[in-house]
Amino acid sequence: MENYSGSDDPGPGFCIGHYEKNRLVPVNSQVVNQVHESNYDMMTVPVTTPHFHSRVLGLLSAYLGNLQAPSQDPIGTMATTQNTRPLVLPPLSKADSHLTPNEATSQLVGVTSSWIDLCSPDPLIADLSRQVLMLEVAYAAFCGIGYLLVPGPKLHHGGMHSEGVTYYARAIQDALSLGPYIQYHIWLPMIDNPELELDAIGDLAPLAREEYLVPEEGNSAKQDLFGTWDAWDSIRRTCKYHTRLFLALTLPKQLPPLSVQSRWHSEPVHLLTIDASVFLKNQKGFPVLSKAHQALIAKLMRLRNPPWILLCDVGPIPGLESADDSETNQTNLSGKDYPSLSQAATNKKHHDPTPHLSYLRNLQQRQPARTPIERFGVGYQDYLQAPLQPLTVNLESITYEVFEKDPVKYEWYERAIAKALKDWADQKKPTSHPDGKVILAVVGAGRGPLVTRALKASAEAGVEIDLWAVEKNQNAFVLLQRHNETLWGGKVTLVQSDMRSWKGPRVRRQAAQGSQEPVGESLGIEDSLLYTPKKGENDPGRASEFSDPKPSPLTHTHVDIVVSELLGSFADNELSPECLDGVNDLINPVHGISIPASYSAHFTPISAPKLHADVVSQSVPNPAAPETPYVVMLHAIDFLSTSELPVNSDTAPGNGANRSSAITAVTAATEFPEPFVQTAWSFSHPNRNIPAQSPSRSTISNSHNVRQTRLSFPSQNRGVCHGLAGYFETVLYGDIELSTNPVTMEAKSASMISWFPIFFPLKVWYEWVVEVFSLERTATSATRLTTPSVGGARTMSPSMDSVKSKDNWVKQNPRTGYRRVRVGMSDLHSSIKDGCLM
Numbered sequence: 023m024e025n026y027s028g029s030d031d032p033g034p035g036f037c038i039g040h041y042e043k044n045r046l047v048p049v050n051s052q053v054v055n056q057v058h059e060s061n062y063d064m065m066t067v068p069v070t071t072p073h074f075h076s077r078v079l080g081l082l083s084a085y086l087g088n089l090q091a092p093s094q095d096p097i098g099t100m101a102t103t104q105n106t107r108p109l110v111l112p113p114l115s116k117a118d119s120h121l122t123p124n125e126a127t128s129q130l131v132g133v134t135s136s137w138i139d140l141c142s143p144d145p146l147i148a149d150l151s152r153q154v155l156m157l158e159v160a161y162a163a164f165c166g167i168g169y170l171l172v173p174g175p176k177l178h179h180g181g182m183h184s185e186g187v188t189y190y191a192r193a194i195q196d197a198l199s200l201g202p203y204i205q206y207h208i209w210l211p212m213i214d215n216p217e218l219e220l221d222a223i224g225d226l227a228p229l230a231r232e233e234y235l236v237p238e239e240g241n242s243a244k245q246d247l248f249g250t251w252d253a254w255d256s257i258r259r260t261c262k263y264h265t266r267l268f269l270a271l272t273l274p275k276q277l278p279p280l281s282v283q284s285r286w287h288s289e290p291v292h293l294l295t296i297d298a299s300v301f302l303k304n305q306k307g308f309p310v311l312s313k314a315h316q317a318l319i320a321k322l323m324r325l326r327n328p329p330w331i332l333l334c335d336v337g338p339i340p341g342l343e344s345a346d347d348s349e350t351n352q353t354n355l356s357g358k359d360y361p362s363l364s365q366a367a368t369n370k371k372h373h374d375p376t377p378h379l380s381y382l383r384n385l386q387q388r389q390p391a392r393t394p395i396e397r398f399g400v401g402y403q404d405y406l407q408a409p410l411q412p413l414t415v416n417l418e419s420i421t422y423e424v425f426e427k428d429p430v431k432y433e434w435y436e437r438a439i440a441k442a443l444k445d446w447a448d449q450k451k452p453t454s455h456p457d458g459k460v461i462l463a464v465v466g467a468g469r470g471p472l473v474t475r476a477l478k479a480s481a482e483a484g485v486e487i488d489l490w491a492v493e494k495n496q497n498a499f500v501l502l503q504r505h506n507e508t509l510w511g512g513k514v515t516l517v518q519s520d521m522r523s524w525k526g527p528r529v530r531r532q533a534a535q536g537s538q539e540p541v542g543e544s545l546g547i548e549d550s551l552l553y554t555p556k557k558g559e560n561d562p563g564r565a566s567e568f569s570d571p572k573p574s575p576l577t578h579t580h581v582d583i584v585v586s587e588l589l590g591s592f593a594d595n596e597l598s599p600e601c602l603d604g605v606n607d608l609i610n611p612v613h614g615i616s617i618p619a620s621y622s623a624h625f626t627p628i629s630a631p632k633l634h635a636d637v638v639s640q641s642v643p644n645p646a647a648p649e650t651p652y653v654v655m656l657h658a659i660d661f662l663s664t665s666e667l668p669v670n671s672d673t674a675p676g677n678g679a680n681r682s683s684a685i686t687a688v689t690a691a692t693e694f695p696e697p698f699v700q701t702a703w704s705f706s707h708p709n710r711n712i713p714a715q716s717p718s719r720s721t722i723s724n725s726h727n728v729r730q731t732r733l734s735f736p737s738q739n740r741g742v743c744h745g746l747a748g749y750f751e752t753v754l755y756g757d758i759e760l761s762t763n764p765v766t767m768e769a770k771s772a773s774m775i776s777w778f779p780i781f782f783p784l785k786v787w788y789e790w791v792v793e794v795f796s797l798e799r800t801a802t803s804a805t806r807l808t809t810p811s812v813g814g815a816r817t818m819s820p821s822m823d824s825v826k827s828k829d830n831w832v833k834q835n836p837r838t839g840y841r842r843v844r845v846g847m848s849d850l851h852s853s854i855k856d857g858c859l860m
């Protein structure tokens with residue numbers, strides 16, 4: 023068996039890059055070499071130059087200076103457009119970009135302009151921004167850039183909040199087809215904090231014309247913990263969960279509550295940007311990250327695709343930009359933090375030109391080794407697998423081999439069998455064997471690991487057993503025969519049969535001479551003579567058995583202990599109850615034991631964007647894809663129903679009076695909230711209540727195994743439910759249990775790897791783009807409204823007008839005094855492919 027201890031396993035590697043907003047040097051191979059020599063893995067490069075920015079501002083200013091009102095045509099149609107004379111940007115010129123296609127390009131992350139505003143309520147600004155993005159994307163694609171960092175949507179425009187996201191999303195959808203080999207990273211902060219969404223000099227947003235703006239009245243927008251996640255959700259839905267669309271997430275100085283962190287953890291965060299200001303200083307003045315930041319980074323780094331880290335504003339790359347800049351920038355020291363002269367002299371000796379990078383490299387080395395489950399699961403994380411069909415399909419040897427690597431399951435079975443045998447002996451229970459041996463049958467023996475464990479348990483408990491192994495897989499049966507000869511000393515009677523047609527063990531009628539002390543008296547059925555086929559000979563109409571070839575009068579008897587391992591990820595989904603029903607009558611009717619004694623199925627709703635995207639992409643060739651329950655090692659998921667109290671913006675970090683207490687609460691814990699997992703149903707064996715089967719029916723009724731359930735899951739925060747995560751728990755014997763339920767597995771069977779959870783996908787309902795908002799009054803009243811709003815909100819939304827006229831009590835402009843919280847949204851549908859093409 024492979025060693026899964028993980029002691030020599032290095033932790034995850036960090037890929038760290040250098041971000042410079044206004045990098046002015048043209049990047050070539052020498053520059054990239056310099057980056058590598060400085061211990062960075064990669065760097066960013068702006069797609070366009072400040073020259074291009076000035077040129078666009080100049081064109082806009084000239085355009086606005088000459089703006090005329092649209093001339094009316096006789097029927098007034100011109101009045102319905104705001105683009106009578108659109109401003110069209112000319113193509114890029116040499117001075118507009120430092121990018122050149124060369125061998126270094128593929129190692130760069132291109133950055134598109136942050137001064138545009140695709141969400142602007144002013145159609146002129148929005149359209150100009152779209153043109154800028156398209157020019158940049160087209161040129162980046164031409165140069166061979168593989169990764170683009172695209173600043174996220176601006177969410178606040180005066181009194182309007184999050185209204186232009188659909189337009190932003192639409193532009194990204196266009197960009198995806200314009201740069202067909204580019205991976206796009208939408209750059210977002212972890213929460214929507216309007217106070218931090220500041221306009222810089224030269225930004226297009228403040229140039230939006232007043233007539234398109236709604237003034238902010240009184241209450242400024244509050245921060246919204248899930249506001250940026252919500253925007254991201256709109257974008258990726260519009261782009262239909264595109265496989266080249268990812269996130270770049272800004273790590274803030276104050277981390278948001280863990281429920282917000284766990285939401286981002288479930289999303290495709292492929293870049294993590296860390297600004298110099300996020301670092302604290304240790305006693306020696308070196309930059310370090312808080313424990314909470316370290317914990318979040320550690321979790322992200324254990325994902326199937328760990329994010330790359332971009333260090334922002336941490337000073338220049340040594341040797342690349344001027345040394346003077348490097349001195350002043352390196353740790354952002356200010357005022358009293360400056361070292362004394364003697365400290366400065368010492369520092370000079372040990373001068374580290376990249377202290378933030380050194381810290382992250384050190385953090386990388388301190389990452390804990392992967393756990394046995396993580397090592398085992400490499401390549402399986404968030405990977406959809408169809409569940410096994412062990413009854414109808416004969417498993418391959420390699421599949422058994424994977425089961426057999428479990429460091430816990432077989433150990434627990436051995437303990438359970440030993441305990442059951444000891445109890446049997448201690449309680450002096452009669453056995454089904456004439457010699458008093460406990461008759462134990464491993465049904466569904468596979469390649470025999472439980473048979474080995476049963477023999478060990480018998481030796482350990484000092485209780486003699488008569489061991490039977492039943493397996494229907496003819497290929498695995500060959501190995502069972504071999505093991506019986508080489509490993510088990512012929513002590514096992516092998517039966518190649520479906521357990522449902524097995525007639526039970528056969529024993530000699532009289533106790534054999536010289537047998538060991540019986541455990542108890544025999545309950546054997548001694549009323550029939552049976553035929554034992556010779557080795558290799560099949561008994562027609564009955565299972566073939568290979569045992570002592572000496573012919574002797576045999577009789578069927580009961581099994582005292584049935585051991586099976588037929589559970590699926592959702593307990594009963596691999597037909598465990600149905601198969602065990604087939605041996606139910608063979609179990610000793612008074613004292614018989616089944617290991618497992620019982621099992622239950624559990625589930626909880628989850629957000630699983632990666633799995634959803636995979637199911638959707640598989641749906642094209644396979645329409646049954648969304649109807650399939652998948653076995654998945656769940657990782658990038660968020661539990662939607664948790665035991666955590668709901669968090670609201672008032673108690674989130676950065677909110678005035680509550681700030682300090684909230685931050686304490688946030689930084690104290692680093693584990694994501696525990697899911698609320700509920701039990702769906704359970705089964706136990708032997709089942710003394712199986713109704714008698716009607717002799718007139720050829721098939722056995724399975725109605726006693728039908729189960730149904732209806733459960734409620736409180737959800738604390740908004741999110742998208744992509745499906746249900748299913749788990750199981752099983753009582754093997756007494757207090758020996760196995761569990762995959764994330765709430766109990768640590769206590770019951772930590773490090774068990776045989777089963778991954780099951781994922782039941784949910785289909786999503788589609789319509790033309792419709793957004794539904796709940797209006798939360800931000801002023802005095804706590805009134806809530808739900809208003810569907812069709813299309814965009816660049817003009818006054820028709821829905822808003824109808825709300826005004828219908829509901830007298832909404833007297834004021836509903837755009838002010840209310841906060842719109844999106845509660846639902848359909849997919850974006852477009853007739854562009856089927857419409858009239860140019």
Ligand SMILES: C[S@@+](CC[C@H](N)C(=O)[O-])C[C@H]1O[C@@H](n2cnc3c(N)ncnc32)[C@H](O)[C@@H]1O
Nearest residue numbers: 412413425466467468493494495520521587601
């Ligand atoms: C999950 S595997 C477990 C194998 C083995 N006990 C182990 O732990 O590695 C289940 C085994 O049960 C066998 N099996 C399933 N249904 C069966 C049935 N009705 N009768 C006999 N064997 C069955 C399968 O062929 C498979 O070998």
